[in-house]
Amino acid sequence: MGFQCRALCKTFTARNGEVIALQDVDFQVNEEEFVCIVGPSGCGKTTLLKIIAGLAQPSSGQIVYSEQPQNGQLHSAMVFQEQGLFPWMSVQDNVAFGLETQGAQRSQRRQLARDFLTKVGLAAFVNSYPHELSGGMRQRVAILRAFLANPQILLMDEPFGSLDSQTRLVMQEELLRIWREHRKTVVYVTHDIEEAILLGDRVLVMSGRPGRIRQDIQIPFERPRHLANRDHPEVAEIRWQIWSMLEDEVRKELGILA
């Protein structure tokens, strides 16, 4: 399902007055499109994602969806940066949580979770607890939970932000592989420019304080994409284009002037 954000604004009341987190955010996401949002830290990326997820309300503006929500189907599922799994539930119960809240029977949802886990090679960890898994595996489980819930829109908030760079490379490919088989509309927030270019059909570049969309870049690469794409000269070109937009803000934020 596609949707359109129209003039979204979000203000917070802080100690020293109002803070404008988002200002006039306008963009459209099409059906089954993979859209990445990059921006400096504190630019309101996570706030924007939470508004799309319905976890926060915009101060003004609205989100218009391309279709009416089908009965019962989850509108969106979010993959959080970390700690999103319930430590007291086994891996299969965590993966099946979205089905559980939608009313699936215990045996049925466990069967579906086990099938899904087996398909991605995690059969051995069905009954493990999250703390027994590595950080990368935990995020894999969190992603599977979101996919299995079969939401109309998948939202990801820097899901690989806390992983080491090697693990991240493999996880990015894994995410694209799962997505190829279960096509969904995805909004993926990251601060990693290269990651955004390699994953997204489009990259939205945000500016910080107040957060707004500065540019909407189409990524011209064919799918399926591979790690080898990384060295493509065009990737370097787009990366440079995005970085030149962000550099000033990052410097300003840190007080390091060029």
Next chain:
Amino acid sequence: MANLEHVGRRSTQRVGNFSLNMNQPGFWRRLEAWLPGLIIILGLLLWEWFSRTGRLSPLFFPAPTTILASLYQMLLDGKLALNLGATVERLAIGFAFGGLAGMLLGLAMGWSQRLRQVMDPLIAAIHPIPKIAIFPLIMIIFGIGETSKIVAISIAAFFPMLINCMTGVRHLNPVFFEVTKNYRASRWKTFSRVIVPGSLPLILTGTRLAINMAMVIAIAVELLAAKEGLGVIIWFSWQTLRIEELYASLVVIALLGIGVNLLLQFLSKRLTPWYNDQTDRQY
């Protein structure tokens, strides 16, 4: 490699047929494990000796063997079963009511900020009042029978349970509630799948503290007003100067406490494996 073995052998001194290797870390670890037991046994032996030789007044400090004999006697003539039964029954009923009420209100207060804002000042005001101090008041309201004792024990169990359960919910990572909201979990699912299991470690801590508090108050009300119970034996043995029965009752109370703690340790291992393993990891 050969060098290391040589050094290792040299530090081992042979004393008779035993090898006493104090450089081995295992030796100290084993000593550490046995030390508490050794100290207790040594203390009991000293006590026995002092009491038998009259260095300690056997009237006030009867020898451990005398206490044991008195305990055995109480076991034989049914005195122990009768009084222990009375105390445990009060404790169980009082804890069931007070603990359950404290748990439900505590979880609710941890969950709902509004409820917490209303109830917290009230709890803060009532909690510090010594529960035994309001026992006369409870007797005026509930009569001098069994009910007033159970009410006093319930109140004692209520507060530690409430505070721990509230803390348990409040310490849950807020992201868990975002996940439940995002997946549109019902209030019941949120309660049964997130709030209760997530705060279970602290619910168990609350249970432990609540049972201990309940035990203190149970003995105390029995000292004041009861026909049966361990507190009654303690009071009578003081009045009739059969101090060994007092000590025997204390031993029973201590054993009861150890039993409850072992049970709770077992429960927490069974019910919250994820939590125990995590804490093990930090150490």
